[in-house]
Amino acid sequence: MILSAAAKTAIVFVLSSLYLKDAEFTFYIVSFILIIEVVTLFFHYSNFKKQQKQTAQLQRELENNKISWESQRDKEDFFAMWAHQIKTPIAALKLLLQSDKQDVTACKGEVFKIERYVEMALGFLRFEEMGNDLELLSYELEPIVKQSVKKFAPMFISKHLSVNLKDLNVKILTDEKWLSFVIEQLLSNAVKYTSSGGITIRTCTENEQLCIIIEDTGIGIRSEDLPRLFEKGFTGYNGRMDKKASGLGLYLCKSICDKLGHKISIESQENKGTKVTIRVTAENVSCGDLLKM
Numbered sequence: 001m002i003l004s005a006a007a008k009t010a011i012v013f014v015l016s017s018l019y020l021k022d023a024e025f026t027f028y029i030v031s032f033i034l035i036i037e038v039v040t041l042f043f044h045y046s047n048f049k050k051q052q053k054q055t056a057q058l059q060r061e062l063e064n065n066k067i068s069w070e071s072q073r074d075k076e077d078f079f080a081m082w083a084h085q086i087k088t089p090i091a092a093l094k095l096l097l098q099s100d101k102q103d104v105t106a107c108k109g110e111v112f113k114i115e116r117y118v119e120m121a122l123g124f125l126r127f128e129e130m131g132n133d134l135e136l137l138s139y140e141l142e143p144i145v146k147q148s149v150k151k152f153a154p155m156f157i158s159k160h161l162s163v164n165l166k167d168l169n170v171k172i173l174t175d176e177k178w179l180s181f182v183i184e185q186l187l188s189n190a191v192k193y194t195s196s197g198g199i200t201i202r203t204c205t206e207n208e209q210l211c212i213i214i215e216d217t218g219i220g221i222r223s224e225d226l227p228r229l230f231e232k233g234f235t236g237y238n239g240r241m242d243k244k245a246s247g248l249g250l251y252l253c254k255s256i257c258d259k260l261g262h263k264i265s266i267e268s269q270e271n272k273g274t275k276v277t278i279r280v281t282a283e284n285v286s287c288g289d290l291l292k293m
Contacts, residue, residue, distance in 0.1 A: 070137055074232070075124075080247060082121055089113040108154050123181050123252060130178070130259055141178050141212065142166050142168035145201055146182045155191045162198030170203055170210060172280045178256050182264075183247045186214050193274075194218035212278040221268035229266055230254040 093110040096103055126133060145168055149156075156163055172179075183201075190199050197217025204211050221229070232251040250266075257264040257278060268274040 013148060014027060078124060082117060086114060086117045105158060109158055112154055119184070120249065124248060127252060127255065130256070134259065135175050136173060138171050138173055141170050141172050141203065143185060144176055144180055148180055148187060152187050159191065160193065161191065161194060165201040166200065166202035168201070168203060172210065173278065174260055174262070178260060182253045182256055182278070183214070185225045185253050187248065190214060190216035190218060190274070210280045212280065214276045215273060216235060220270040220272050220274055221266070226266065226268065257267055
């Protein structure tokens with residue numbers, strides 16, 4: 001564009017000198033050419049910026065559509081697996097109810113499994129809007145733990161597992177509903193993979209951080225599975241053998257703890273049990289900061 005204007009200006013000067021036009025005439029002609037070129041350049045620049053803006057908007061829309069599509073696909077995958085898994089306790093309950101001698105304890109166990117699947121589905125759906133549903137307050141830990149343990153009482157009794165609660169008389173900054181969801185999911189895993197012994201829930205202090213520890217005497221976890229336990233959809237060897245794991249429980253626990261300002265880690269050895277540690281670090285985090293996470 002600039003080269004074009006310069007070329008046209010040079011041609012005007014050459015023609016003016018050839019035809020002996022005065023300087024004023026040449027000035028007006030050159031000025032007119034420059035004005036036309038500037039206006040043209042402005043329109044080209046405006047169109048370029050408009051196209052650039054449209055391209056950026058299109059890229060944003062494509063990215064949003066991709067995220068929306070991936071979220072929708074995750075939901076479809078989860079509920080397809082969820083629908084398949086919940087059929088098992090429903091079918092078992094149906095058979096128990098059709099038998100001549102009904103086992104009330106076994107029926108309650110299957111109903112409990114159905115309730116756990118429903119809670120998992122609701123937690124999965126609510127998690128996307130967790131930022132709008134977060135209420136960070138100071139809570140006594142012991143009532144939260146006892147309420148969660150109470151839900152699993154029938155399972156503990158039916159499997160003859162002991163429950164030990166130690167040093168839970170502490171206050172923590174958390175969201176009661178979401179922390180309860182995490183504890184219940186961890187208890188569900190502990191009960192599922194523990195056939196003898198029991199489960200201990202306690203607190204301790206490590207490096208000036210309060211730790212909530214949930215330990216079981218279950219079958220443990222293979223060392224090669226430990227690094228991937230919190231990945232979405234990862235079930236590991238135990239989950240594949242059990243054929244009832246969705247691969248979302250621990251993923252949700254990790255994601256929720258991140259939102260709450262807590263840190264979760266797992267230590268385990270095969271046939272020696274599993275230890276889950278939740279490090280409560282929310283004391284120095286404001287609710288506004290958490291909502292931005």
